[in-house]
Amino acid sequence: MQKTYHVFGSGISGVMTALHAFQAGFKVILYSQEADPHINKNSVLSSTWGGGPTRMMTLTEGEVYLGNSPLYPDMAQQFRKTVCDGGWLDRYDLSRSEQAWLAKRQLFNSKLGFAERNRNFYRKANAIGNTFWQKLFHDMPELFEDTFFTDQIVRCYDEEEHLKLSQRIHDAQNIMQKMCATSQELKDRHPYLTQAFANNYIAGAMEITGYSFNVQTFIINVLKRLTAHGAEINFETKVTDILLSKDGCISDLKMVKGDQNFLIQPEYGSFHLGAYDTTQALSSTPAKNSVMGVTGLWMKMLKPDQMSFSMKAHFNATASLPLTDLNLIINGDHLIVGGGYIFTGEKLLEISENSKNKTYEAMKKSLAKLFPENRLTDLEILDRACRRSFTYDDLPRMDALHTTKGGEMIIYAGDNTGTTSMAPCMSQMVISKLQQHASKDSIVEMLEEHSNLRSMSNNILENSANPH
Numbered sequence: 001m002q003k004t005y006h007v008f009g010s011g012i013s014g015v016m017t018a019l020h021a022f023q024a025g026f027k028v029i030l031y032s033q034e035a036d037p038h039i040n041k042n043s044v045l046s047s048t049w050g051g052g053p054t055r056m057m058t059l060t061e062g063e064v065y066l067g068n069s070p071l072y073p074d075m076a077q078q079f080r081k082t083v084c085d086g087g088w089l090d091r092y093d094l095s096r097s098e099q100a101w102l103a104k105r106q107l108f109n110s111k112l113g114f115a116e117r118n119r120n121f122y123r124k125a126n127a128i129g130n131t132f133w134q135k136l137f138h139d140m141p142e143l144f145e146d147t148f149f150t151d152q153i154v155r156c157y158d159e160e161e162h163l164k165l166s167q168r169i170h171d172a173q174n175i176m177q178k179m180c181a182t183s184q185e186l187k188d189r190h191p192y193l194t195q196a197f198a199n200n201y202i203a204g205a206m207e208i209t210g211y212s213f214n215v216q217t218f219i220i221n222v223l224k225r226l227t228a229h230g231a232e233i234n235f236e237t238k239v240t241d242i243l244l245s246k247d248g249c250i251s252d253l254k255m256v257k258g259d260q261n262f263l264i265q266p267e268y269g270s271f272h273l274g275a276y277d278t279t280q281a282l283s284s285t286p287a288k289n290s291v292m293g294v295t296g297l298w299m300k301m302l303k304p305d306q307m308s309f310s311m312k313a314h315f316n317a318t319a320s321l322p323l324t325d326l327n328l329i330i331n332g333d334h335l336i337v338g339g340g341y342i343f344t345g346e347k348l349l350e351i352s353e354n355s356k357n358k359t360y361e362a363m364k365k366s367l368a369k370l371f372p373e374n375r376l377t378d379l380e381i382l383d384r385a386c387r388r389s390f391t392y393d394d395l396p397r398m399d400a401l402h403t404t405k406g407g408e409m410i411i412y413a414g415d416n417t418g419t420t421s422m423a424p425c426m427s428q429m430v431i432s433k434l435q436q437h438a439s440k441d442s443i444v445e446m447l448e449e450h451s452n453l454r455s456m457s458n459n460i461l462e463n464s465a466n467p468h
């Protein structure tokens, strides 16, 4: 008999898992607190639906943000500053739990190269994710219709040293395509950057393997495909509580839709609630309070002439230019600009107007350096922040709980970044775990590596005296 798979959450992670569950032969039922995206495309309660619509898939997506990444050798110091002093931490309202988090994280990264191991994990997840994305482009091109899919990414850097370091990283992974570090090379391939280069605002640019697309249109296309094949999709339906039996198995889920409350008893399934609900819906589970937030802000501007690559612009933070990173993603005639990572701790929805405004100003300053010719007149603020999830040890949550019906459910949350890039890999891991077998050796390795890292991470935490 066909088994039913329940998915909770309709961000990129939930939807990709629903697609993989369907491909693995399950009947799929999806629940999300979101409104139907055909009707209402924006929500503040999701990092995929909140903020701007576009995302990048690069093979170093997760890696570059890790605390001890060679791209950010001094991040430990930067982390102590506000986003506007050269770091990315909102200090205007730093709670005790945020301070404790900082202390814990520093302790972690100092233990036995833990960050280095995490980086390897993300590298593999990105690389495996890439092969799955390629398969999807090939097998189901209709999912990418109207998504402004672009298969080229350019990275540019303000410092030569930074550019060279990144070149080495991309070379080592065989994903470096072309370096443009002279005026002529930029003129030939990226003329919209020549002025920034002439002003010494950038040291050069390089083309790398990667993709960008409109993730929200993609998800609508996936949902259409799933419903056309008999999946049941329930919007505006929220899971509020997970009830466990005495022996720790999931027995019932409390659900609410409008003023109706009801229970469901799932056998198989997974939770993909992003950053928002480990304090509430998941509070009876091991994932309780384990995921925090980093806010991203978004702007929209006209695309410079001749720009055909989506771009990641990296700036070394200074007092006068405090942002380290901007994503500029082609969306038709426009660019969607994402950036401004303000750490919010557990206060996911509270960011001071002051921090937000300063961050927008910093983003504008960086943009003015990239495009010094008057291109910013039409800059539009997309006033919808979104919270990227964040864990103290950089590892995503992947907890397995048995159900009283004899099946298993997975809690997946908290990939610090690159969830879009890695979504196909992580959703395959979730399905493989439930099927007690894996179709690909690399996925088995990833699962083992994840559980080893997670238990090492738990040990470090348990054995460390909390400094606060």
Ligand SMILES: Cc1cc2nc3c(=O)[nH]c(=O)nc-3n(C[C@H](O)[C@H](O)[C@H](O)COP(=O)(O)OP(=O)(O)OC[C@H]3O[C@@H](n4cnc5c(N)ncnc54)[C@H](O)[C@@H]3O)c2cc1C
Pocket (backbone or CB within 6 Å): 008, 009, 010, 011, 012, 013, 014, 031, 032, 033, 034, 043, 045, 046, 047, 048, 049, 051, 054, 055, 056, 057, 061, 237, 238, 239, 240, 272, 273, 274, 275, 276, 277, 281, 294, 295, 296, 297, 327, 338, 339, 340, 386, 387, 388, 389, 413, 414, 415, 416, 417, 418, 419, 420, 421, 422
């Ligand atoms: C500025 C910025 C730029 C980014 N750029 C990139 C990029 O270029 N590449 C990349 O790979 N990643 C990028 N990211 C990260 C990426 O956007 C997120 O990691 C990803 O969208 C998270 O997806 P998710 O499915 O895990 O969570 P979410 O998108 O947050 O989805 C969670 C879902 O669960 C639902 N939900 C929550 N609680 C409940 C409940 N109790 N009951 C029912 N439903 C519930 C929510 O409504 C939502 O539908 C960026 C993030 C930011 C902020």
